[in-house]
Amino acid sequence: METAVRKKTGKTETRLSIAVMAILVVVAAGVFMRQYRINPAVIALRPESHLHTLSSESDRPPLIDTAGLRMSPFSPPERFGPETLYEKINGRADLYLSSGFVSLKTQRFTIDPAAGNWVEGFVYDMGTPQNAFSVFSMQRREDAQPDDIAPNAYRTENALFLAHKNFYMELIGTDASLNLQAAMGELAGKFLQEKGGPAAEAPGADLFPKDGMRPGSLQLIADNAFGYEQLNRIYTAEYNLNDFRLTAFVSRRNDAEAAATLAREYQRTLLSFGAVRIDEAIPLEGAVALKFFDTYEIVFSRGDCFAGIHEADSLEAAMVLTGRLAAHLKK
Numbered sequence: 001m002e003t004a005v006r007k008k009t010g011k012t013e014t015r016l017s018i019a020v021m022a023i024l025v026v027v028a029a030g031v032f033m034r035q036y037r038i039n040p041a042v043i044a045l046r047p048e049s050h051l052h053t054l055s056s057e058s059d060r061p062p063l064i065d066t067a068g069l070r071m072s073p074f075s076p077p078e079r080f081g082p083e084t085l086y087e088k089i090n091g092r093a094d095l096y097l098s099s100g101f102v103s104l105k106t107q108r109f110t111i112d113p114a115a116g117n118w119v120e121g122f123v124y125d126m127g128t129p130q131n132a133f134s135v136f137s138m139q140r141r142e143d144a145q146p147d148d149i150a151p152n153a154y155r156t157e158n159a160l161f162l163a164h165k166n167f168y169m170e171l172i173g174t175d176a177s178l179n180l181q182a183a184m185g186e187l188a189g190k191f192l193q194e195k196g197g198p199a200a201e202a203p204g205a206d207l208f209p210k211d212g213m214r215p216g217s218l219q220l221i222a223d224n225a226f227g228y229e230q231l232n233r234i235y236t237a238e239y240n241l242n243d244f245r246l247t248a249f250v251s252r253r254n255d256a257e258a259a260a261t262l263a264r265e266y267q268r269t270l271l272s273f274g275a276v277r278i279d280e281a282i283p284l285e286g287a288v289a290l291k292f293f294d295t296y297e298i299v300f301s302r303g304d305c306f307a308g309i310h311e312a313d314s315l316e317a318a319m320v321l322t323g324r325l326a327a328h329l330k331k
């Protein structure tokens with residue numbers, strides 16, 4: 001099932017999109033028609049949809065062992081690979097496929113089969129903890145509330161999401177009842193117990209200074225960060241500083257030369273799109289500041305890390321955060 005998420009669009013991406021408006025006009029008719037299609041997430045939660053399962057799946061072990069829990073399986077388990085993922089989450093499959101997707105296993109669970117409500121579990125094997133955290137962070141809902149069941153977990157009104165090891169998990173209920181919310185917690189706890197291993201801090205959390213970081217803002221963008229194809233494996237975190245919200249970014253590369261090369265290439269890309277280099281001295285050796293329309297970018301490298309500040313409204317605040325970030329990376 002697809003999780004409906006509104007992705008935050010940066011100013012840079014918006015400006016670049018102006019250059020391709022002619023192409024968008026061509027496909028506008030297709031987009032217009034597509035809006036009338038029902039979201040696959042809605043279809044997946046319809047009562048009749050659980051009847052459409054493959055009988056050959058019924059002999060597979062359940063997604064989660066419900067022994068001792070209030071819930072029991074409500075449908076046979078299903079499995080999807082890279083070639084069939086679109087059948088389950090058409091519309092968002094590319095995000096997973098570009099982030100190292102290995103497989104998806106799903107199954108529905110219910111407290112009372114006659115009640116007409118249930119929880120559907122989705123377990124994505126993403127291959128590595130970094131990949132799992134990437135889709136977890138990129139899918140994060142705006143109404144997310146942290147859940148202490150795991151370091152990387154949050155809830156919404158009718159769902160629970162978490163990343164653990166190389167797995168990204170979604171538990172989505174047909175309603176927001178307290179019974180289903182409690183049952184989701186039990187299912188998630190059993191899943192974590194089955195997978196074992198200590199709960200780990202989010203990958204990349206050590207790359208940023210903690211002071212001023214907005215809780216839950218850490219993200220890992222697998223590719224095409226900020227709308228630029230050459231930027232991959234980019235961690236971002238948001239900060240509140242002097243009444244400004246700033247986005248810091250860091251990417252650990254293979255070595256110091258690779259980090260410095262990427263910094264230079266990103267600067268050239270910005271300049272080619274109309275950015276202007278700022279001559280004002282930045283109190284950080286090797287850092288470059290650029291003005292791109294009405295926002296500022298600061299780009300630098302430290303050791304094997306490519307880093308900087310993205311789309312800042314205040315150059316002064318960006319320079320302060322740049323100093324803090326560079327000092328933290330130096331440690």
